[in-house]
Amino acid sequence: MDGRRSGDIAGISAPGRIAGPAEGISPEELALAARNHGMPLEALSYDLTPAGLHYVLVHYDIPAAAGDTGAWTLSVDGRVRTPLTLDLAALRSFPAVTHRVTMECAGNGRARLKPRPVSQPWLVEAVGTAEWTGVPLRILLAECGVQPDAVEAVFTGADHGVERGVEQDYQRSLPVADATSGDPEVLVAYGMNGGPLPPQHGCPLRLVVPGWYGMAHVKWLRGITLVDTPFEGFQQKVAYRYKQSADDPGVPVTRIAPRALMIPPGFPDFMSRTRVVRPGPVHLEGRAWSGRAPVTRVDVSWDEGDSWHEAGLDPPDGHDWAWRRWRATWTAEPGSHVLSARATDASGDAQPVDQPWNRGGFGNNLVQRVAVHCLPADDASV
Amino acid sequence: MDGRRSGDIAGISAPGRIAGPAEGISPEELALAARNHGMPLEALSYDLTPAGLHYVLVHYDIPAAAGDTGAWTLSVDGRVRTPLTLDLAALRSFPAVTHRVTMECAGNGRARLKPRPVSQPWLVEAVGTAEWTGVPLRILLAECGVQPDAVEAVFTGADHGVERGVEQDYQRSLPVADATSGDPEVLVAYGMNGGPLPPQHGCPLRLVVPGWYGMAHVKWLRGITLVDTPFEGFQQKVAYRYKQSADDPGVPVTRIAPRALMIPPGFPDFMSRTRVVRPGPVHLEGRAWSGRAPVTRVDVSWDEGDSWHEAGLDPPDGHDWAWRRWRATWTAEPGSHVLSARATDASGDAQPVDQPWNRGGFGNNLVQRVAVHCLPADDASV
Numbered sequence: 001m002d003g004r005r006s007g008d009i010a011g012i013s014a015p016g017r018i019a020g021p022a023e024g025i026s027p028e029e030l031a032l033a034a035r036n037h038g039m040p041l042e043a044l045s046y047d048l049t050p051a052g053l054h055y056v057l058v059h060y061d062i063p064a065a066a067g068d069t070g071a072w073t074l075s076v077d078g079r080v081r082t083p084l085t086l087d088l089a090a091l092r093s094f095p096a097v098t099h100r101v102t103m104e105c106a107g108n109g110r111a112r113l114k115p116r117p118v119s120q121p122w123l124v125e126a127v128g129t130a131e132w133t134g135v136p137l138r139i140l141l142a143e144c145g146v147q148p149d150a151v152e153a154v155f156t157g158a159d160h161g162v163e164r165g166v167e168q169d170y171q172r173s174l175p176v177a178d179a180t181s182g183d184p185e186v187l188v189a190y191g192m193n194g195g196p197l198p199p200q201h202g203c204p205l206r207l208v209v210p211g212w213y214g215m216a217h218v219k220w221l222r223g224i225t226l227v228d229t230p231f232e233g234f235q236q237k238v239a240y241r242y243k244q245s246a247d248d249p250g251v252p253v254t255r256i257a258p259r260a261l262m263i264p265p266g267f268p269d270f271m272s273r274t275r276v277v278r279p280g281p282v283h284l285e286g287r288a289w290s291g292r293a294p295v296t297r298v299d300v301s302w303d304e305g306d307s308w309h310e311a312g313l314d315p316p317d318g319h320d321w322a323w324r325r326w327r328a329t330w331t332a333e334p335g336s337h338v339l340s341a342r343a344t345d346a347s348g349d350a351q352p353v354d355q356p357w358n359r360g361g362f363g364n365n366l367v368q369r370v371a372v373h374c375l376p377a378d379d380a381s382v
Numbered sequence: 383m384d385g386r387r388s389g390d391i392a393g394i395s396a397p398g399r400i401a402g403p404a405e406g407i408s409p410e411e412l413a414l415a416a417r418n419h420g421m422p423l424e425a426l427s428y429d430l431t432p433a434g435l436h437y438v439l440v441h442y443d444i445p446a447a448a449g450d451t452g453a454w455t456l457s458v459d460g461r462v463r464t465p466l467t468l469d470l471a472a473l474r475s476f477p478a479v480t481h482r483v484t485m486e487c488a489g490n491g492r493a494r495l496k497p498r499p500v501s502q503p504w505l506v507e508a509v510g511t512a513e514w515t516g517v518p519l520r521i522l523l524a525e526c527g528v529q530p531d532a533v534e535a536v537f538t539g540a541d542h543g544v545e546r547g548v549e550q551d552y553q554r555s556l557p558v559a560d561a562t563s564g565d566p567e568v569l570v571a572y573g574m575n576g577g578p579l580p581p582q583h584g585c586p587l588r589l590v591v592p593g594w595y596g597m598a599h600v601k602w603l604r605g606i607t608l609v610d611t612p613f614e615g616f617q618q619k620v621a622y623r624y625k626q627s628a629d630d631p632g633v634p635v636t637r638i639a640p641r642a643l644m645i646p647p648g649f650p651d652f653m654s655r656t657r658v659v660r661p662g663p664v665h666l667e668g669r670a671w672s673g674r675a676p677v678t679r680v681d682v683s684w685d686e687g688d689s690w691h692e693a694g695l696d697p698p699d700g701h702d703w704a705w706r707r708w709r710a711t712w713t714a715e716p717g718s719h720v721l722s723a724r725a726t727d728a729s730g731d732a733q734p735v736d737q738p739w740n741r742g743g744f745g746n747n748l749v750q751r752v753a754v755h756c757l758p759a760d761d762a763s764v
Contacts, residue, residue, distance in 0.1 A: 012656045012755045024406015030415060030493060031655050034505050037419030042443045050436030052580050058651050061424045083667070111412060119653065125418050163652040198434050200422070269440050271501065272547040273413050274394045373394045 010165030016246070018359070019116040029111075029121045044287050047129070047325075048100070048193055054128030055214075056200045057120060059170050060161030062222050069196075072151055074188065078154075078225035081145030088204055091190060092134040099187060099373050100319040102129045102289040105208035106213035106240060108252045111362030117361035124261060124368050129287075130201075132208040133191030138180040140188060140224075146176060150226040153179040153301050154233070155207050166234045172218050173231035174209065184210035184321055188221065199289045210321035211255050211291030213363070215240050243359045250358075256291030257365040258351055260298045260326065260343035264370050269324035275372040278379070282330045287323035288313070290345035297344040298326040304338040305353055305367065311341070321328030332374040340369040392547030398739070400627065411493075411503040419506030426607040426645045426669050429511070430482070430575055431683045436510030437596075438582045439487050439502060441552050442543030445602050451578075451586035460536075460607035463527030463724065470586055473572060476517040481569060481592055482701040484511045488595035488622060491746030499743035506643060506750050511669075512583075514590040515573030516654040520562040522570060522606075528558060532608040535561040536615070537589050540602035547618045549599065552598050554664065555613035566703055570603065592703035593637050593673030595745070596718050597622050625741045632740075638673030639747040640733055642680045642708065642725035646752050655717035657754040660761070664714045668723055669705035670695070675728035680708040686720040687735055693723070714756040721752040 025033075032034070035058045043053040065072070069088055077083040093280070105126035112116055112124070141153070157170040181188055187208040190197060197203040202219030208217040215235060230238075241250030263285050266277035288295040294316065299308035311328040344350040355366045401408070407415070418439045425435045447454070451470055459465040459643035492499055523535070540551040561568055569590040570706070572579060579585040584601030591598040596619060613619075623632030645667050648659035670677040676698065681690035693710040712721070726732040737748045 008753075008757050008761055009658060012651045012654065012658065024408060025412050026406060027493075028653055028655070030412075031505060032653075033412060033415040034420045034503075035422045038416045040417045040440065040444060040566060042446065043581070046445060050581055052436075052438070052582055054434075056434070058422065061646075062422060064427060099439065121412055123413060125416055161649045161652055162658060167649075167658075195431050195688075199425070199432055200434055261649055264443075267543045267549075269394050270441055270543055271414075272394065272410055272647075276391060276394065276544060276549075292761075298465060336463055367534055375390050379390055 011163055013100060013165045016164060016359070017118050019118050021115065025111070025121055026118060029118060032120045036120055038122060039128050041125055041261060041265055044261055045285070049128035050130060051193065051198055054130060054201070055105060055126040057126065057214060059163070060159040062199050063158040065158060066199045066220055072204045072222070074205055074222060074224065076144050076224045079147040079228050080226050081147065081298040082143070084144055088190060090276065091135055091188065091205070091364045094139055096133050097136055097185070097187065098131050099208065100129065100131050100322040101208055101210045102127065102323045103214050103217060104256050104259070106215050106362045107232060107254050109366060110361030112140050112366060113355055113357055113364055117359055119361060127176045127261070128285065130192050131194070132187055132189040134187040134189035134208070137186040137188055137207070138182065140231060141180055146180070146226055149228045150176050151229065152176060152227050152231050154225045154227055154231045155218040155221060156223040156225070157218045163234060164238065170218065170235065171231070171233045172216055172235050173214065173227070176226070178209070190334055213253055213256055214290070215253065215332050232329065239360065240362065241360065243360055245359060246339035248307055248359070253362045256289065257363050258288070258290035258292070258295060258345045258349050259365045260288035260341035260351065261288055261368055262286040262341045262370055265372065275370060277332050277372055277374050279332050279334055279374055279377045282332045284328045284330050284339070286326055288326055288339055288341070288343040289323040290343065290349065291321070292349060292373035294320060295343050296346045299342045300328045300330070301340045301342070302330050302337050305340055308342065332372070333359055334374050334376045335374045337374065339372055340367045342367045391544055391549055396546045398546060398741070399500050401500050403497065405495070407503055408500065410461050411500060414502045416759055418502055420504065421510050423507055423643060424645055426643055426674050427667070430513060431510035433575065433580055433619070436512060436583070437485070437487060437508040438755060439508065439596060440541065440582060441545070442541040444581050447540060447542040448581045448585045448602055454586050454604070456587055456606065458526045461529040461532035461610050462608050463529065466526055470572060473517055473570065473587070476521055478515050479518055479567070479569065480513050480515045481567065481590065482513045482704040483590055483592045484509065484512065484703065484705045485599060486638050487539045488597050488640070488744045490745030491748060494748060495737055495739055495743050495746055499741055501743060512574050513576070514569055514571040516569040516571035516590070519568040519570055519589070520564065523562055528562070528608055531610045532558050533611065534558060534609050534613050536607045536609055536613045537600040537603060538605040538607070539600045540604050545616060546620065550616055551599065552617065553613070553615045554598055555609070556598065558608070560591070575650050578690050595635055595638055595673070597635065597653055606701070621742065621745065623742065624744055627741060630741070635744045637744050638671065640670070640672035640677060640725040640727045640731050641747045642668055642670035642723035642733065643720060643750055644668035644723045644752055647754065659714045659751060659754055661714055661716055661756055661759045664712045666693070666710045666712050667719070668708055669704035670723070670725040672725065672727035672731065673703070674731060676702060677706050678728045680711070681724045681725040682710045683722045683724070684712050684719050687722055690724065698753045702708060714754070716756050719754045719756065721754055722749045724749045
């Protein structure tokens with residue numbers, strides 16, 4: 001079912017493209033933005049993002065069978081000694097583990113790029129943090145016995161659609177070393193924040209790959225196949241690659257680049273989302289994360305990046321694959337300001353202040369810009 | 383706190399405007415679309431929309447205090463004999479009632495209008511159905527004793543922001559007759575689908591006004607004030623009115639106009655959302671609702687509205703303020719098609735086939751269009 005392509009079905013997909021210099025968001029991009037959604041930035045206040053506020057990206061449709069958990073099975077096959085077919089009861093019979101994981105869409109930041117790659121038009125808010133409960137993938141794979149010649153595990157979801165002319169079930173692979181790692185430990189998850197998975201988050205089963213962008217966390221998981229040659233499906237070989245041009249084979253998108261986001265201070269204007277504050281000390285707070293190494297530093301700027309001030313970072317709490325809170329105080333003066341925050345991780349990676357452009361619009365962790373208007377001290381409004 | 387306006391704060395809001403003929407969706411509209419979200423149309427399959435799939439529109443921010451339910455109080459004052467201040471425990475001591483209600487944003491359909499009013503750019507998916515649990519407002523008002531000279535109840539939420547230069551807490555009013563009605567019965571709700579209200583749906587308290595567009599269902603409710611003159615706040619007098627021009631005083635937006643929506647059949651292309659089906663019988667299914675009178679008929683078209691075919695409608699189930707399921711069968715033939723559904727209610731109102739334009743982009747219940755491509759019978763893909 002993966003990768004079939006006929007002339008007729010190819011005709012319904014437009015080729016990938018870059019928006020023109022003066023081109024607004026297209027009706028197709030808007031249709032994606034109306035379905036998928038980011039996390040309202042005030043929800044950075046929560047350690048765990050409540051249901052419905054965590055970002056969601058669904059490539060095709062939420063499968064109709066997502067609610068029918070009684071009949072759901074997960075097959076593990078291919079280059080294994082003992083293929084398995086497991087229902088939910090069988091998965092729940094393994095010892096359960098829970099990991100707190102910050103998940104971010106690889107396309108987060110895409111709509112801020114100039115020129116803009118035309119796809120799901122994220123600004124900065126395609127993120128969320130949850131506690132995922134399930135079975136470590138390494139335990140399941142040990143149960144099956146991975147053959148020595150296996151190089152990758154291919155994960156197949158139940159969501160089905162067409163992308164650039166290719167009809168497919170959503171599929172992604174991981175190298176065997178990543179699939180069997182103990183840190184980060186990949187999960188076959190059936191729970192989110194203490195409850196079952198909601199339909200849009202993969203009910204009844206999904207993969208969780210701590211530290212990796214969202215495309216790796218295959219939802220509505222129904223099959224795991226060990227293969228002896230690298231997987232070349234659409235989502236691995238064509239999409240989700242850092243490319244500079246259409247014919248550049250590119251580099252695979254894998255782990256999450258560092259990013260800090262701020263809870264926009266004060267209160268907003270409805271339409272422009274410009275923030276309003278009053279003069280004096282303003283508490284700034286947000287979260288920072290990286291899927292490459294722990295965040296070690298966050299800096300804040302209130303002059304469009306001319307100067308940076310180190311923020312206070314909460315101490316490590318044992319959740320190495322989840323965001324960390326940071327805090328700073330800004331003394332607001334009347335007028336217009338642009339606030340930014342910038343994360344640095346233990347590998348030395350820091351968020352760029354110039355956009356890291358690529359044709360797919362992946363991994364754009366350019367620093368956030370928050371427009372703030374500080375009222376005069378004698379302003380009559382309350 | 384409502385309606386204060388100073389020259390300085392007014393400067394951060396752009397005036398209401400209509401997009402130019404070739405103008406794409408603006409960055410400001412995109413920022414709203416990334417925060418707020420519709421219901422993915424495949425979720426029309428559920429009687430009750432699961433958490434996170436119900437549409438959400440937040441004018442300003444989700445209040446930071448939304449989680450602090452222990453300290454929350456609701457005041458009822460103004461033209462009443464006995465003003466009350468109630469905490470959640472006091473509200474829960476009244477007998478609880480539960481109503482199943484379909485809620486829709488008044489701006490649903492706005493981004494399909496030509497020309498397009500610039501605001502939250504909904505296509506068709508700003509809808510959802512939930513069971514809301516709480517105290518009937520008429521019981522609370524009877525407890526307080528509404529004075530004979532009261533004409534309206536004004537509801538104040540905790541969300542605070544600026545809109546077209548006016549700093550405000552979100553506020554809306556209802557005539558006393560609507561506020562004290564037994565059918566539809568207005569609720570002060572603290573529960574949604576059997577759990578507490580999620581933050582984005584008004585935790586810990588919201589108003590639910592069955593049959594009315596979403597703007598009436600004030601979230602994060604903290605005050606109810608009975609007044610002896612009609613309320614003239616921004617959301618009542620300026621916004622949420624059907625106007626043909628900027629200086630038209632307009633007509634208030636109140637009840638939900640009839641609408642039918644279809645679960646898009648087959649499977650989608652990622653970017654265009656065009657649907658793919660194979661030749662033969664295709665099951666069509668969706669929901670229809672009206673806040674004015676029960677839906678009595680749904681018609682379906684598969685030839686862009688040239689001909690219409692009556693769909694089967696589920697029998698009434700006692701949930702008069704919630705959507706009803708409809709079903710039809712279409713025999714798909716190879717080629718491109720546009721499918722539509724059209725609801726008619728007991729008052730004789732039917733969805734228009736020509737857009738009902740107004741300057742705010744409210745109540746656009748123009749029939750849905752679903753682009754479907756039917757593959758040839760001998761297509762090679764599976």
